[in-house]
Amino acid sequence: MSFVKTYFGLKLSHKVAFAFAFGIVFGCAARFVPTLGSLINPEGFRMLGVIFINLIKMIITPLIFALITSSFLSVKDAGKAGMLAIKAVSIFFAMTFVSVTIGIAATYLIKPGIGANIDVQQIIAQNMSSVSNAAQTKHHSSLLDFLINIIPSNIFQSFYNADFLQVIFFSVIFAAGIRKANQVHESVGLAIKSLEKTMFKVTDICMEVAPFGVFGLIVWLIATQDAALIKSLGVIVLIVYGSMLFMVYGVYAIVMAMLGLNPLKFYKKMLPAQISGYFLSSSSAVLPMSMEIAQKELGISSEKVSFAIPLGAKVNMNGTALNLGVSVIFISQLFGFDFGISQIIKVMILCTLGSIGTAPVPGASIFLLSGILGSVGLPVEAIGIIIAIDRILDMMRTFGNISGDVMAALILDRIDKTLDMSVYKS
Ligand code: ASP
Numbered sequence: 001m002s003f004v005k006t007y008f009g010l011k012l013s014h015k016v017a018f019a020f021a022f023g024i025v026f027g028c029a030a031r032f033v034p035t036l037g038s039l040i041n042p043e044g045f046r047m048l049g050v051i052f053i054n055l056i057k058m059i060i061t062p063l064i065f066a067l068i069t070s071s072f073l074s075v076k077d078a079g080k081a082g083m084l085a086i087k088a089v090s091i092f093f094a095m096t097f098v099s100v101t102i103g104i105a106a107t108y109l110i111k112p113g114i115g116a117n118i119d120v121q122q123i124i125a126q127n128m129s130s131v132s133n134a135a136q137t138k139h140h141s142s143l144l145d146f147l148i149n150i151i152p153s154n155i156f157q158s159f160y161n162a163d164f165l166q167v168i169f170f171s172v173i174f175a176a177g178i179r180k181a182n183q184v185h186e187s188v189g190l191a192i193k194s195l196e197k198t199m200f201k202v203t204d205i206c207m208e209v210a211p212f213g214v215f216g217l218i219v220w221l222i223a224t225q226d227a228a229l230i231k232s233l234g235v236i237v238l239i240v241y242g243s244m245l246f247m248v249y250g251v252y253a254i255v256m257a258m259l260g261l262n263p264l265k266f267y268k269k270m271l272p273a274q275i276s277g278y279f280l281s282s283s284s285a286v287l288p289m290s291m292e293i294a295q296k297e298l299g300i301s302s303e304k305v306s307f308a309i310p311l312g313a314k315v316n317m318n319g320t321a322l323n324l325g326v327s328v329i330f331i332s333q334l335f336g337f338d339f340g341i342s343q344i345i346k347v348m349i350l351c352t353l354g355s356i357g358t359a360p361v362p363g364a365s366i367f368l369l370s371g372i373l374g375s376v377g378l379p380v381e382a383i384g385i386i387i388a389i390d391r392i393l394d395m396m397r398t399f400g401n402i403s404g405d406v407m408a409a410l411i412l413d414r415i416d417k418t419l420d421m422s423v424y425k426s
Contacts, residue, residue: 012211013289022215023181023219027220049217052280056285062199066292068307069172072175085311092311094278097321099319102247103240106239110239146304149165236330236386240396244399245368261410270406272401277398280362283398300420303418304418312409314359316419317358319400320355323397324351324368350376351372
């Protein structure tokens, strides 16, 4: 009884940390103690993660709508709002480009695909059904299509499809309309503020399930991953992990030091969101947690938190771009293609732009990989090699995506001198 009481008295971040540790111990026991392993069904544990992700999917669009509309109601000057958007998107692009460059440079230098002892055909054959699914969803949308698609033709459909960019677009216009109709302090404006408050509480309720989701997915992963396959493709896993950690713990640390911020504070406070994102493999599932940490623990202003982080969750995909870049160069080496600088630049641009169109959900960008492979003349079926280890890679790219979103909001807030340093240093 006192254990339950202690658990419910903990902060959410501590509950997640606890679930993480307990999940590892339990998962290892299930994998290595046969009697326990035969008693449990790993799928049941995965369902805990699915339940949590579904809860977040349920609330994420109304939450984003309420947050963005409300934050734009507080921005009086349209020019300021436009400037904020331009600065945020520039930071996203710069970060994504640096990230993909690091991944590609590492793969190019280490050359994991040259002389690799991997039975490419066998792995592709094993994963052929996933390959054909991915190939079917392959789409070649141009940048222009992407931009036009930001404007919804039916806002209810945008809500229904949880299309973040369309909902964000509508929210900004809606806020401008409320302002023009002089309704900021009247019924519509007040209703939006109340909706925002309510959605925060709804989020808090759903977030109570986060530790169970993280726990379930850890147990499922430890119990089911194919260790032999991970070993044979270990070098690519190491490159994605090494480059991503270099980006998050090296490049970000330099940026924070240049901005006069102690990086250790950022890393310590971000850890629960990073761990949750890592195991849930979904940036959107961790969005409420990231926003809470950003505002309450890192001292980032509510304006930046409610605009830059949801937008970043959709647009700022540092980890995805890095993972795509590493995979494409690795496959090119494996199939004996010698990419020159112009082709590498093409890959970098495709990965950067492609990552923007990726949904912040588990396994989303593997489908994009097939499109990029086709665009640079590589065999599309080669995604069968990456699919085999995609979950392990997805966890790390999501870790990178989540870290990047909060990092971008932090940079933005620091540049604008609105960061609450007393909260940041606490
Ligand atoms: N799982 C990633 C995320 O949610 C998206 C991807 O598959 O790259 O950020």
